[in-house]
Amino acid sequence: MSLINIRLNNIIKKFILLILITFTSSSIKGQEVYETLPPDFIKTIEFFGSSDEFSGTPIISINETLNLKFDDLTAAENDYYYEIEHYNFDWTPSKLSKNEYLEGFDNIRLFNFVNSFTTLQPYTHYELSFPNENTRGLKVSGNYMLKIFNSNKELLFSRKFIVFENLVNVDIIIRRSRNLTYLDKKQVVNFEVGRDDFIFRNPEQTVNTVVVQNNDFNTAIYDLKPQFTQGNRLIYRYDEESSFWGGNEYFNFDNKDIRQGTLRIERVELDDLYNSFLYPNFLRAGNVYTFYPDINGAFRINTIQGDDIDIESEYAKVHFTLQNSKDLENGEIHLYGRFNNYVLDDSTLMKPLESQPNILTNELLLKQGFYNYKYVFLDKNGNFKEGFISGNHDVTENDYQVIVYYRDIGARFDRVIGTGFGNSENIIN
Structure with a gap:
């Protein structure tokens, strides 16, 4: 083989290797990110917005306060730090830099902590709220992850939260299933999205939705597309596709x-x-x-x-x-x-x-x-x-929430433009 052919083969191999590295890197960057579960000594994680009644995965307005509480059973007054990251609709990392979605700074130590008092199990109780003097607010809506690190910069645990803007109305109706097999077992979520002053462009590609029962994202229904439009309103009247098992009271x-x-x-x-x-x-x-x-x-x-x-x-x-x-x-x-x-x-x-x-x-x-x-x-x-x-019953009382994401043509991230609430207490046929 000539020296030219050898050099050509080496160039081709390097080019293929570069493509593989680039593809692998892109695949890693595009992977869905999951919450990191806390170690055994971290207990009672409470995560909620200022308008929430109970802890869970917070779904808050862009100007709302977010609160985190947790206990460290080592009771050692450890140093913990927090960071905030922005994500796309599918929980892949967004392309926004930190200064594009965060007002102020993160990677800040949790200063608000106190030891338990007169308890058999000693623990240190930590709290974090933002906006605060360091993290002054969030600039854009969308999916976020709050990450808690220890003093060695090891990720201790992380929790998702969602920030929305009130740009569209989301009207929800809970119905019984049209499938007679599940008539007394399932609940169906129908909803409409829109507002007179908000115009959707190409909603089949730009709008995504998530339907959640009882703040449980394990059973959430993702990415329903509008069946048709009425003026500026998107109509979702699915049956099987937007149905949940009714379950039973807890x-x-x-x-x-x-x-x-x-x-x-x-x-x-x-x-x-x-x-x-x-x-x-x-x-x-x-x-x-x-x-x-x-x-x-x-x-x-x-x-x-x-x-x-x-x-x-x-x-x-x-x-x-x-x-x-x-x-x-x-x-x-x-x-x-x-x-x-x-x-x-x-x-x-x-x-x-x-x-x-x-x-x-x-x-x-x-x-x-x-x-x-x-x-x-x-x-x-x-x-x-x-x-x-x-068991499953159509009359079980359940909470439902619909979250609407929108990425306009040419936009770089998914906004959450509205959310709506419903309850099956007044279920209809």
């Missing part, structure tokens, strides 16, 4: 009085910490629906033993029991709720007793308060069924 317990039992707590024992033993729960699938007020999976910290619930609330070992008669050969049962942002992992797994395999138990370390929870079935493929234990 179980609950309240241990704000840590020292004695209640209607939901059978007994309390004290060793190194308080132990709250809940009354057993039973299979509800197949039973007639019974209304019982809940807070749709949320939780609220509370104690009657102190004045400051943030630092005087105890941590208790809460013992859950489920009597199950269903076959679990192809999956497992997990606890489910907003107490850990709807995460399913080893800590939420219900395990059978050796002597009585039809009785499942679990124990969670939870801060005093009022909690909603339910049991869900997770199969071997990672799919879960909310109604496996509790």
Whole structure:
């Protein structure tokens, strides 16, 4: 082979390698980003906007205050820092630089922390609110991630939040399914988007939507396209595509009085910490629906033993029991709720007793308060069924929210131009 051919082959190889590196780099940059789960010593993450009643994944207006609270069970007054990042509709990193979406600075230490007072479990309670003197505000709407780092710049945990502008109206109607098979089991979200002074350009490509039930993004429905338009309004009247299982009302317990039992707590024992033993729960699938007020999976910290619930609330070992008669050969049962942002992992797994395999138990370390929870079935493929234990009903009371994203032709990021709320309490046919 001639020297020219050798050099030509080397050039071609370098060119191919450069293309592969560029493609790989682009693929990494374009990957969807997920929340980082906290380590075991970080507990009770409360994340909410100033207008929110309960913690969850905040969906806030662009001028609203965002609040974060969490406890560090090492009680060592560790140094933690926060950063804020902007994302596209699909949770891939946006192309905006930090000064294009952030007013002020991040990578700032959390200065607001205090140690617990008179609790058996010592902990340091941290709080963060912004806008603040360092992070003065957010310039644009869209998807965001709040990241908490330790003093070694290691990512401790992260949580998503969404910022919207009030540019369009989002009107929601909750209906029963038109499919007779699911008439008494599913709820369908129909909605309209628009405002007289807002003109959509090419909405099939520029508009994206997310429909969320009870602030649970695990079951959210993404990217429904408008079926037709009426003037400046986009109409979404899907049936199957925008349907959710109705589920059932959540179980609950309240241990704000840590020292004695209640209607939901059978007994309390004290060793190194308080132990709250809940009354057993039973299979509800197949039973007639019974209304019982809940807070749709949320939780609220509370104690009657102190004045400051943030630092005087105890941590208790809460013992859950489920009597199950269903076959679990192809999956497992997990606890489910907003107490850990709807995460399913080893800590939420219900395990059978050796002597009585039809009785499942679990124990969670939870801060005093009022909690909603339910049991869900997770199969071997990672799919879960909310109604496996509790059943599904069309009349179950659920909250719904529709989030509308818009990227105008030539724009560099996805704006959230409006959001709407609905509730299935007044479901119609």
